[in-house]
Amino acid sequence: KAGVTQTPRYLIKTRGQQVTLSCSPISGHRSVSWYQQTPGQGLQFLFEYFSETQRNKGNFPGRFSGRQFSNSRSEMNVSTLELGDSALYLCASSWGWGATNTEAFFGQGTRLTVV
Amino acid sequence: DAKTTQPPSMDCAEGRAANLPCNHSTISGNEYVYWYRQIHSQGPQYIIHGLKNNETNEMASLIITEDRKSSTLILPHATLRDTAVYYCIGETSGSRLTFGEGTQLTVNP
Numbered sequence: 001k002a003g004v005t006q007t008p009r010y011l012i013k014t015r016g017q018q019v020t021l022s023c024s025p026i027s028g029h030r031s032v033s034w035y036q037q038t039p040g041q042g043l044q045f046l047f048e049y050f051s052e053t054q055r056n057k058g059n060f061p062g063r064f065s066g067r068q069f070s071n072s073r074s075e076m077n078v079s080t081l082e083l084g085d086s087a088l089y090l091c092a093s094s095w096g097w098g099a100t101n102t103e104a105f106f107g108q109g110t111r112l113t114v115v
Numbered sequence: 116d117a118k119t120t121q122p123p124s125m126d127c128a129e130g131r132a133a134n135l136p137c138n139h140s141t142i143s144g145n146e147y148v149y150w151y152r153q154i155h156s157q158g159p160q161y162i163i164h165g166l167k168n169n170e171t172n173e174m175a176s177l178i179i180t181e182d183r184k185s186s187t188l189i190l191p192h193a194t195l196r197d198t199a200v201y202y203c204i205g206e207t208s209g210s211r212l213t214f215g216e217g218t219q220l221t222v223n224p
Contacts, residue, residue: 004158033211043159043202043214056211090158092212103149104212106158 002027004093004107012113018079021110025072025093031055032074033104034066037088046089049074050096078112086114119203124219127197133190135218137203140184148179149212150188152199152220159202159214162188193222 005024013019025032033056034046045058049068066076072093078085088111092104120138127133139148149164163170163177165186170177176189190197202217 035212035214042216043212045211045213048211058211088156092158103161103164105161108158109156111156 004091004105006089006091006107006110008110009108010111010113012115013081014115015081015083017081018077019081019112020075020077021089021091021112023074023076023091023093023107025074025091026105029093029095029105030072031094031096032068032072033092033094034074034076035090035092036060037090037109038084038086043090046076081114083114085112087112119205119215121201121203121215121218123216124221126221126223127190127193129195129222129224130192133193133197133220133222135188135190135201135203135220136185137188138185139203139205142183142205144183146205148177148183148186149204150175150177151202151204151212151214152197153202153217154196154199162201193220195222195224198222 007022031050033048035043037043047066048056052068063079068074088109090109092106094104095102118141147164147166150162151159153159163175165177179186198221200217200219202214204212
């Protein structure tokens with residue numbers, strides 16, 4: 001079956017702009033999580049959605065937001081972009097929320113460059 | 116969340132077994148240990164996970180000590196394509212994964 005699909009793969013934006021990234025989870029998976037990866041901070045958890053509700057949130061400013069649709073697809077938005085937002089943004093899908101003993105599957109990520 | 120400690124880097128000869136250690140002394144009794152790897156610029160890839168028993172799948176084996184304070188991921192016959200950063204993760208809340216710095220495994224020909 002198809003894996004996790006993230007679009008676009010690459011993006012260049014200017015400071016102050018906003019950006020929307022998209023993630024389509026594996027069919028049947030209802031939980032979507034987002035991560036930011038930078039050379040300095042490594043992989044950091046942004047937020048998690050399950051059944052269209054945010055279930056968990058990392059330590060990021062309010063400029064970072066997300067949502068999940070009824071088909072489990074998810075989007076994340078970053079407003080008022082800063083240079084430091086340049087990163088690889090990764091989406092992961094898993095079967096359920098709060099379930100132990102379940103693995104997450106990651107997409108290839110969206111490489112965002114802010115200039 | 117269980118804090119994990121891994122060596123920053125390791126080398127392994129192609130065809131030999133790669134044994135990657137992880138300390139997770141603060142792990143609670145119901146927290147699973149997960150292993151993921153990330154090949155350069157790709158998304159992390161799930162490898163294996165376990166609770167207290169040793170686990171094996173087509174990719175690797177996971178050996179967890181009886182006191183659950185440490186574990187070892189074993190790649191039985193490492194290939195050049197196994198060169199990656201390997202992350203050991205103690206289970207966190209929901210589906211949230213807390214990644215540390217991981218171990219850069221380099222498989223040499």
